[in-house]
Amino acid sequence: MGTTPYLCERAGRFYFRRRIPGLSTSKTPLMVSLGTADRKLAHRVCVRLTAQMDRMLDETLHKTLPSTDVAAFFKAELRRCVAQVRQVRLVERMDGSLTHEKARRNHLETIVLRGMIEDGLREEMSPERLAGFAAEDRDIATEIHHVLFREFLSPAFNTGVKARAQVQGKLSQLDTLHLRWAAVEARTAAHEAAEAVPLHSGDQAREAAVSMLREMVEEAVGGTSTVPAPPSQPSAEVASAPDQAAVHAVPALPPRTGLTPGVSLIEGRMTGAAILAQIDAARAQPEEADFDGSTASLQVDRTYGDDIAGTAVRMTWRMKGNENTRDQRLSSVALFMYLTGVQRVSEIRQHNLDSFAKLMRNRMPAKYWRKEADRHLTGPETMAQAKRLGLPCGLAAGTIERHINTVSALLHHAKTEENVKDFTPNLRGLIPEDTRAPSEMRAVPTLTELQRLFSHTLWQGCKSRGRRHQPGDLVLKDHNYWISLLLAYTGARRSEIAGLLVDDFGEEDGIPFIDLRPNHLRGLKNASSTRRIPLHPHILELGFADHVRTCRKRSLIALFPEVLSKSRRHLSRTARPGEVTYDKQFGNCLDHPLRMSFQYSLNGNPRGLSGHGFRHYVNDHLVNLRRADGTTHAVSEIDRMDLLGHTASGVNLTTYRRPDRPLGPLHEAIKSLPRLF
Structure with missing residues (x-):
């Protein structure tokens, strides 16, 4: 024993x-x-x-060392390191031992130290960091990294740090790590200062020689010298003084934060697929952990990766609106990276914004990344292909404005994370002026145009399910049939109708209605979008109530399961209260049949009418509807706002009302819409 x-x-x-x-x-x-x-x-x-x-x-x-002690140690360590590095560099210059190879190693050591600060102390340099070196410098940089790593983790280095900190007694492991990290940061700052601040006295010597020559000329001619005074130069002694203020005054290698966890910079070709993959990786970044109740875990300072993708995702976390709005912001950011190549918010400059706006206005095709093959092209390749194929180029003024404003919001958010300091973008002249009136920006269909549309075979009879645009006797009352009709008779948004559930159809006081509320298939745009809309008599005559009953008999929860992608089709039979499984492709299957119906029924659809025009048509009808006197509005503004899901102005109308609007006035407004066939 x-x-x-x-x-x-x-x-x-x-x-x-x-x-x-x-x-x-x-x-x-x-x-x-x-x-x-x-x-x-x-x-x-x-x-x-x-x-x-x-x-x-x-x-x-x-x-347990207070933070003030660590800060004091850092200042002392910084002064010591600056003086030491300066002395070594001066001796190398003066004794003839400074070779090209030694100067190269000095520069590489500075970059490697900065990488250790940004990436943390790790035994192997990250592949992204290593790829940033020239091919001939990678072996040397790797060797320097290994030497520094072994030095910083050695017991001798920790012992020296503790001795210089003059700490008596036994330190906790966390305090030891704090002091060691302060020493590494001080070493890095000292090397960066030596890279930036000239160590020679050439300018000072030249100034002294010119002054001496001026005095000699004055003594010789007995007058004033005609030798021009040199421009004022800072003293070499002052410039190279080992002071902390001098270190931070010269931005030799500007401090850069690391990357968002999970995000890596794109190397080589800047394709759409690479950018979208980077944004997907940024979406998976961990959110900030909550305080766990222990004061020891309190985090005062927090650093964020300055990559654009991660910053944009964090910006959308703070945004109001639905998932579709957030995706629009990320798409704008992706396009900015695609056309400029910039991947860090700290590297965005005014000329990047100018170039971005110019390319969107003149060369970028209106449709891009629609096909998988197009996502593997770079920005210049996409624009060259569009020119070669004769595709329409130049984005709409409103689209450019949305993209520019998103990048501006990105920079503002990056300032709150302290990754952008003094840069304020100048947006003047970047957004082209749109000379159209607001009412002209989207074509509003007339009653005649809609009646011609709904006289098409999709609603009046087609030849077969596969030939919906050829005349026949088959009337298929499916999602393509009902959703367009409901849009034209309610003024609702497409996603609001496409995401209706069986239980969203109801009746109150003899008035049938649909209840628009968030569900597991889709959310709503805002709080005002939650509303009840009475149904038009024509909808009921066509058998919409029978369609609802059929879905109930089939044990369906969704009224239109066909609008869901195949991977999400099971959600039409499964309810998930309180959860919204957002899908970018939701309702996209409705686009082609409706677009072709517009083209066939309106001789090519020269005005570019679309499904969203149904909403404009309903609003236009209610605004222009008058009573018998010809001047009084037949539908009040508040009723029109309630039907369309818009927020009324004023506290009285937004706060002092019941959430369930009375259906009677809304039903009268809906019944005023003319029959479409």
């Missing part, structure tokens, strides 16, 4: 003997009788006492 270093025997009895700082001296250690002559029992007691005392000493002797 072994023994412990604190067990001793005197006169046949066993004692616990140990020196304790503050309680004993080197000559008189603490001794406690174990009260037994049995060696085995004494050994067990001694082991327990040793363990208990170790825990007590850890709690009482470990020092």
